[in-house]
Amino acid sequence: MKTSAERPSSLPQEAQFFGHPRGLATLYFTEMWERFSFYGMRALLILFMTASVERGGLGFSDSKSGAIYGFYTAMVYLVSLPGGWIADRILGQRRSVLYGGIVIACGHFSMAVPGLTTFYLGLALIVIGTGLLKPNISTMVGALYAPGDNRRDAGFSIFYMGINVGAFLSPLACGWLGEKVNWHLGFGLAGIGMTLGLIQYVLGGKYLGTAGLYPAVAGDPEKAAKQKKNFFLWTSITVGLAALTAALSIAGVLSLTVQGVADALGVILVLITAVLFGWLIFVAEATPVERKRFIVIFVLFLAASLFWSAFEQAGSTLNLFAERSTDRTILGFEYPASWFQSVNSLFIITLAPVLAWIWVRLGNRDPSSPAKFSLGLIFVGLGFLVMVVGAVRAANGVQVSSIYLWICYLLHTIGELCLSPVGLSAMTKLAPARFVGLIMGIWFLASSVGNYIGGRLTSLYGSFGVPSLFGIVAVFSIVVGLVLAALVKPIKNLMGGVK
Secondary structure, X not given: OOOHHHOOOOOOOOOEEOOEEOHHHHHHHHHHHHHHHHHHHHHHHHHHHHOOHHHOOOOOOHHHHHHHHHHHHHHHHHOHHHHHHHHHXXXXXXXXXXHHHHHHHHHHHHHOOOOHHHHHXXXXXXXXXXXXXXXXXXXXXXXXXXOOOOOHHHHHHHHHHHHHHHHHXXXXXXXXXXXXXXXXXXXXXXXXXXXXXXXXXXXXXXXXXXXXXXOOOOOOHHHHHHHHHHHHHHXXXXXXXXXXXXXXXXXOOOOOOHHHHXXXXXXXXXXXXXXXXXXXXXXXXXXXXXXXXXXXXXXXXXXXXXXXXXXXXXXXXXXXHXXXXXXXXXXXXXXXXXXXXXXXXXXXXXXXXXXXXXXXXXXXXXXXXXXXXXXXXXXXXXHHHHHHHHHHHHOOOOOEOOXXXXXXXXXXXXXXXXXXXXXXXXXXXHOOHHHHHHHHHHHHHHHHHHHHXXXXXXXXXXXXXXXXXXXXXXXXXXXXXXXXXXXXXXXXXXXXXXX
């Protein structure tokens, strides 16, 4: 997919940020505050939904809460697909990030107002805003550097550090305010974080040059007009169908339930996946080597989806375990369960340089992408295997040590570092140049599918038995990881020389 990132940027060369373009600081802090808002709200979401009405929560069952959580987290990634398209063809990355951030802030402030309507409205706004912001801000980072600039990779490393700084701080701040003072104040603090990010984004816009300023079709007025016409047509159809569905539900003609909507999304995700890969492998104009690589992408897609379905239970089942079954008292102070959501980011900040050093030191012995994917699945499974021990001890109502969650998150982080950055790199290497945009969209789709499955598993938390639930996730992840490890050689043969 051609983006405005390919348009040359006129940047003030004298402005520097740790030896990088000054615009990197603008995008760094925008992303940091956006992740602050996202992970701050996410740390509270399942706890707020399952908390009793007397405690200020919604009093939803685990099943209903899991359905909403899975739907929300899946949609955040799924909407990134049209979000990237809108930026490429209508708004440009610069305005997409701005508008997305404004919508996200409105969503958090909506959730700061008590009421079921404002709750659902807030979730919808955050989904739409994140879909606009998330896929486009990374593209702008790349646009800050001229082709061949050897600072590019280091620039992305600095940028991604902002993600983890925001994700580390937000559960500590929003989690404490939400759990200890008032849930809605916690959601409001997330909105304030996004607002701060927007303010510095606007003030620092002068350092971005023309990066992300124009859509890819800006040089072709006729094509741009056609794209806008199509956009408004499909937007009108979508809004119209949503309004019609809501009207039929209110009138009692259509029975619309949370579980029903979540089930429908599951069907949609399966259909999208089947259509995309069916077209790529059997229909698209491609060489035999490219078709083989599409098969590899499909295998890695499945592995990534299963990995995220386990890993992303951090905000759902593991969050509930932290609240209900973990001893969180230190020197008489009981810290919020949501604070555990900061552990993964802490480990990433600590371990990412270590694993990067290990891959470099291995040189020619560096494992291939499928091998690293298998390691990711095995490590995430081992994390849940540790949780099985904790869950068995907690089955009788005993509050277990927090060490189980710490070890679990340590293993999960190692698994994430084996799979996530490697997967992103593998997609760009395996995809033919004319399909890069689509394949990157498929990578987002894997996260959407995984988050959906992980959220739905929450519905089994209370009814299925926690040790059994964690045990099934552990065994399944490890077995799939081992199967993938056994298939590494034939998969590498299909990769056509790509490591």
